[in-house]
Amino acid sequence: xxxxxxxxxxxxxxxxxxxxxxxxxxxxxxxxxxxxxxxxxxxxxxxxxxxxxxxxxxxxxxxxxxxxxxxxxxxxxxxxxxxxxxxxxxxxxxxxxxxxxxxxxxxxxxxxx
Amino acid sequence: xxxxxxxxxxxxxxxxxxxxxxxxxxxxxxxxxxxxxxxxxxxxxxxxxxxxxxxxxxxxxxxxxxxxxxxxxxxxxxxxxxxxxxxxxxxxxxxxxxxxxxxxxxxxxxxxxxxx
Numbered sequence: 629x630x631x632x633x634x635x636x637x638x639x640x641x642x643x644x645x646x647x648x649x650x651x652x653x654x655x656x657x658x659x660x661x662x663x664x665x666x667x668x669x670x671x672x673x674x675x676x677x678x679x680x681x682x683x684x685x686x687x688x689x690x691x692x693x694x695x696x697x698x699x700x701x702x703x704x705x706x707x708x709x710x711x712x713x714x715x716x717x718x719x720x721x722x723x724x725x726x727x728x729x730x731x732x733x734x735x736x737x738x739x740x741x
Numbered sequence: 742x743x744x745x746x747x748x749x750x751x752x753x754x755x756x757x758x759x760x761x762x763x764x765x766x767x768x769x770x771x772x773x774x775x776x777x778x779x780x781x782x783x784x785x786x787x788x789x790x791x792x793x794x795x796x797x798x799x800x801x802x803x804x805x806x807x808x809x810x811x812x813x814x815x816x817x818x819x820x821x822x823x824x825x826x827x828x829x830x831x832x833x834x835x836x837x838x839x840x841x842x843x844x845x846x847x848x849x850x851x852x853x854x855x856x857x
Contacts (some may be wrong), residue, residue, distance in 0.1 A: 659843065671786070671832060673844040683841050717784055726840045727774070732786035 630654045632733035634720050634731040640739045641710055649705045649736045651720030660703045661730060662695065664688065671719065677703065678726070710740045743768045745835050745848035753854040754823055761808075762818040763852050764833030770794075772838035775809065775816045776845070780830040791829070792816065794838070820853075828855045 633652045641647050653660050662674040676683040677695050694706045703722075707714055717737050723728040744767045754760040766775070777789040790816045792809050799807050804824075808817045820827055833848040 638857060661844070663845070665784075670849045671834075671845075671847040674845070678841075684844055687843070719786060720788075723843070726843045727836070727838050729788060729791060730843075730845060731790075732778075734783070734785050737784075 632720055632722055632731050634718075634733040634736050636733065636736060638737045638739070640741065643712055643740055644709050647707050647710055647738065649707075649718050649720075649738070651703045651705070651722075652701050653703055653720065653722030654662055654724075654731055655701070657722035657724050659723045659726055659729070659730075660695075660697070661723075662705045663719040663732075664715040665719065665735075666713075667716070674705075674718075675726075680681075693698065707738075710738075712740050714738060715740045743770070743835050743837070745833050745846055747833050747851050749851045750849070751786035751852040751854070753810075753856055755856050756823060756825060758823055759819060759821045760823055760853065762820075762831050762833075762853065764818070764848060765834065766814050766816065766833070766835050768814070768835065768837075770837055770839075774836045774838060775844045776805075776834040776836070777805070777807070777816075778820045778832045778834060778847075780850070781826075781828070786832075798840065823855045825855050825857060827853065828839050831855060 660677040664669045675685040717735045720733040723730045771795045775792045779787045804821045830849045830850045835846045
């Protein structure tokens with residue numbers, strides 16, 4: 629069964645450094661998403677992406693964040709200058725059509741020290 | 742804005758028992774989806790069950806079923822014959838059924854412990 633994959637599974641970085649989290653969505657999916665879960669808290673929407681454009685973003689998704697689909701398979705989330713409060717689990721998800729089931733990846737645990 | 746409320750932060754039941762997890766939501770939308778996601782200790786997000794708001798029939802998936810009360814904006818999850826592997830965090834979630842408005846809004850979760 630096709631699945632969403634994410635790399636790395638765990639990333640440790642120092643405050644102020646740039647990080648790129650990578651996701652490979654399911655191959656025929658067209659809609660891509662990033663969500664964040666701070667430890668012990670609920671999962672929060674960050675951004676949705678379709679046709680090489682951001683469709684919607686939350687207030688969390690400020691200028692420090694960017695997303696990109698650099699090729700036909702990868703979908704990345706970049707945090708330009710990480711802060712301690714960016715420490716969280718980051719989930720990528722994809723769906724074939726808007727409004728359809730979103731398939732989640734296993735997540736990347738980001739630790740900012 | 743839509744909100745999802747899970748009033749039970751934590752629950753414990755004995756293996757083989759039936760357990761019901763509560764969820765209420767607030768929306769002015771008429772067309773939407775509701776979900777229950779399971780997050781085991783591995784922290785993977787696994788879709789357990791989905792309900793389309795326009796369907797009156799409650800969704801079921803093997804041992805998992807929901808009680809969807811649209812007027813009351815209630816969406817509870819029933820797990821029958823609970824198993825040790827059901828131990829996890831369970832999130833109730835909402836999504837509008839509208840193109841371009843497909844972010845999922847999650848509740849805070851209920852931590853479920855199945856006891857041997």
